[in-house]
Amino acid sequence: MKKALIAVTMGDPAGIGPEITAKALADEATFDYADCIVIGDKKIMEQAIQITKVPLKINTVSKPAEGKYEFGVLNLIDLNNVDMSGFEFGKVSGMCGKAAFEYIARAIELTNTGETDAVATTPINKESLHAGNVPFIGHTEIFAALTNTKDPLTMFETNGLRVFFLTRHVSLRKMLDMIKKERIEDYIVRCLEALKRLGVNDRQMAVAGLNPHCGEHGLFGDEEMKEITPAVEEMQAKGYPVTGPIGADSVFHQAAQGRYNSVLSLYHDQGHIATKTLDFNKTIAITNGMPILRTSVDHGTAFDIAGKGIADAVSMVEAIRLAAKYAPNFKKI
Template identity: 75%
Template sequence: MKIMKKKEDKMKKAVIAVPMGDPAGIGPEIVVKAVSKKEIQDIAKVVVIGDGKILEKAVEICKVPIHLKKIEKVEECGEEKDTLYYMQEGEISMADFAYGKVSAMCGKAAFSYIKKSIELANAKLVDAVATTPINKESLKAAEVPFIGHTEIFGSLTNTEDPLTMFECNGMRVFFLTRHVSLRKMLDMITKERIKDYVKRCLEALKKLGVTDGKMAIAGLNPHCGEHGLFGDEEVREIMPAVEELQKEGYPVVGPIGADSVFHQAAQGRYNSVLSLYHDQGHIATKTLDFDRTIAITNGMPILRTSVDHGTAFDIAGTGIADSISMEEAIRLAAKYAEAFKH
């Protein structure tokens, strides 16, 4: 009987919380479009956290065949066809609302949606969170003490320095440094930091069920510095880190020239790449497939996936925003959710 119950539990759809993002951006539009797709309804039960009035406008603007159903508890989320289940959080004043504008009201609201989603995930009421775009200027206007999603999730899950991983058509990219200047990034390329990140990244992959293959470390300088001819970071910090990790038994290689390592990873030679700075990995994944580049925040007790595009204020409210990235974020959340149930 116990075996049967376990088998039945595995067949249950993952429950994914989706904070609708900055109300003035395209978040609500891509959410209603994504949730209206049969293939998304087939793989997950989605609970949207947001404002019913804004979601109604999004449905009207996008002309999607879906109706809204407000719920008070996650357990009320059913599987009615063409239904978007949402939990009301806060109230947007429609008299003060405008698409495509930086707004303290919207920044505060966007933060509250994320906060509620994290609370649900921390309480194990949902299996994962798939986030939508927020606007950093609106967060600042609202005096929210965080610069972005990763920092919010880190703080509200008591996770120090969460790991960002991009997945794009099977290629996985981690980031040693992210939102810092290039000058500061150079100071952060140290042997100890690389060793720490590789160990944590490999542990994160293991939790996601990725155990085969090796991680590649991207080079920093052109041709990995040509043994110090134009840059000595590879010789001084990166190569020693890789050598020590290999001696300790970790499946890692590198440094591999950044002009080839991402292509090789996309072809399946490596199970992941450690990008040394923000744009190095962003350019590689987004050039491969911009719409299907999805961010996964690892190293936390909960699973979070995210679209990797902004609020697109210039087209917000027009209904033309593409929902592919949102669909992929929900799909990956459902794919990896089982690993976070244990």
């Protein structure tokens, strides 16, 4: 069977992105999962290969179709956008922020045109993006803008557990104000559609509870009674395969055991703690709701260890694996 072709962005040159890219592509498991084309800078990738001591040869190409997809070969589209005289590991740099943005933009372009099947991204640095006058604060915002997507959905997956987030980067106080019936209904529809586009149609989606024991009929909070349960019941009446609310102390375990195809987490840490406790290194972010498929490691640039060759590539291997897993069934908007 033909393998999916994944565009891998090198990430911030001053971070661990180049190293985990090199290590991942030197892993036979990655080669078994997918064919990969790296978008980055040849000078940085040569340095990463030397630092990590992996047996890779760089094959520079201008487009994915020119790649030699053989084990031991790192196919690279070289944007040649890093001036080594001004380069330093582990430092915020406008040059590196701008370069990282350009790798992402090219990967999106290649996947939009069908030259690659999906994108797997390595870490970028928000401060470096700002220093490079890139008008976005992170990957999701870049992908949203460059794919004309209004509100991308983030889904985490680790060891078969899939988690969506009703709210993310807001305070707990503000999160409580966002737990509204209409918002929950909207997310149920969008999350189930995202799963369908990934080819996931089995079992039900579960909505996590908010309060201890889902509020115990108002004893410990009334959000379940007023907002969450009415939303779930209305969506059930419309035929959507969803259940809940189910106590957050059990729903993630149940989903990991296969009872549910996914969980709608109500706030950031509720879902992050569940997935990262299950398997921190293999928790992968999948950005849904876009015309293209994107997966990503869920860790940062690790400036403190960049250039030392000790960065763990497990997450990068997993990000490529999931991109390849979903790419054949992914349905474009």
